[in-house]
Amino acid sequence: xxxxxxxxxxxxxxxxxxxxxxxxxxxxxxxxxxxxxxxxxxxxxxxxxxxxxxxxxxxxxxxxxxxxxxxxxxxxxxxxxxxxxxxxxxxxxxxxxxxxxxxxxxxxxxxxxxx
Amino acid sequence: xxxxxxxxxxxxxxxxxxxxxxxxxxxxxxxxxxxxxxxxxxxxxxxxxxxxxxxxxxxxxxxxxxxxxxxxxxxxxxxxxxxxxxxxxxxxxxxxxxxxxxxxxxxxxxxxx
Numbered sequence: 001x002x003x004x005x006x007x008x009x010x011x012x013x014x015x016x017x018x019x020x021x022x023x024x025x026x027x028x029x030x031x032x033x034x035x036x037x038x039x040x041x042x043x044x045x046x047x048x049x050x051x052x053x054x055x056x057x058x059x060x061x062x063x064x065x066x067x068x069x070x071x072x073x074x075x076x077x078x079x080x081x082x083x084x085x086x087x088x089x090x091x092x093x094x095x096x097x098x099x100x101x102x103x104x105x106x107x108x109x110x111x112x113x114x115x
Numbered sequence: 116x117x118x119x120x121x122x123x124x125x126x127x128x129x130x131x132x133x134x135x136x137x138x139x140x141x142x143x144x145x146x147x148x149x150x151x152x153x154x155x156x157x158x159x160x161x162x163x164x165x166x167x168x169x170x171x172x173x174x175x176x177x178x179x180x181x182x183x184x185x186x187x188x189x190x191x192x193x194x195x196x197x198x199x200x201x202x203x204x205x206x207x208x209x210x211x212x213x214x215x216x217x218x219x220x221x222x223x224x225x226x227x228x
Contacts, residue, residue, distance in 0.1 A: 033216060042205060043219040088158065102148070102171045103217065105158035 002027050004091050006106035013079045013113050021109045023072040023089035031092035032072045033103065034063050036085045043088065046074075079113045086110045117142065119208050119220035127226045133194040136223045140187050140208030147189040148217060149181060152203040161204075164189055193225075201227045 003026040013019055023032070031050055035043040047056045049065035049072060056063050060083065062075045072089055090103040120139045128134050140147050149161040160173040164183035181191040187208075193200055203224050207217035 035219075042221045043207075045216040045218065048216045090158075102160045102163055102173070103150075103158075104160065105150075107157045 002091075002093060002104055004089060004104050004106040006087075006089055006109050009107060009109055011109055011111045013076070013111065015080055015113055015115050016078050018078065019076050021074040021076070021087055021089075021111075023074070023106055025070050025072075025089075025091045025104075027070075027091065027093055027104075029067070029070075029091045029093060032065050033090045033092070034072070034074055035088045035090065037088065037108070038085050046087075076111075079111075081113050081115060084111055084113045119206055119218055121204075121206050121220040121223050123223060124221065125224045125226075127228060128196050129228050130196055130198060132196050133192065134196060134225060135190055135192045136204055136206075136225075138189045138191075138206030138208075138220060140189070140206075141218055144208035144210055144218075145187050146209045146211065146217075147183055147187065148207045148209075149189070149191050150205045150207065151175075152205060152222070153201070158205075161191065196227045198227050201225060 005024045007022050033048055034046040036046050037043050047063040052067040054065045060077045065072045086108045088105050088108045090105045093102055093104055122137045146165045148163040150158050152158045161175055162172045162181050163170050167183045178194045183189045203222045205222045206220045209215045209217045
């Protein structure tokens, strides 16, 4: 069974602290996506990771991909309240049965950054 | 350029009815995917269309169907609604799902009473 597992599912942080969200997946894939969702809103694309060893950074967020370990991380540096949201990772299973445009999502990590 | 638009934004239906949701992708995008989001099951893939062809379908019953028009606009239809169909339905478009991110619309919140 295809699985995308995120941990933790809930994360309460203090402003200024660092933390990492982990995304493990069970199928072969070299494409992984990170999205952010604010309450009542749609998904906002954060990062697209297209190859093993890919690392991308935007502001206080940095994402990396290790396809051999089937692991992606989203690292938060010096968190601020504005980062409070739910973060989803998603794996493109185009390699699985030749499908495209089919993302398998993790359950999301609800991040709360407190002053 | 304009983002993905979905109509209607909110919908209330009763069990047994059917519903049609619409999605207009970003101009130039030919791939449209649909997802269902519920608190219990999370985000689940429904189907993906590219150039009017359904390329892939998720694990949903046949009551869920869709189509794509020549202008890339897409509709999804749910027949014989059940309470469990209450969800946020998200549409996403992309140039090429292999290399491009999917851009999500605001969603349609469907409530089945």
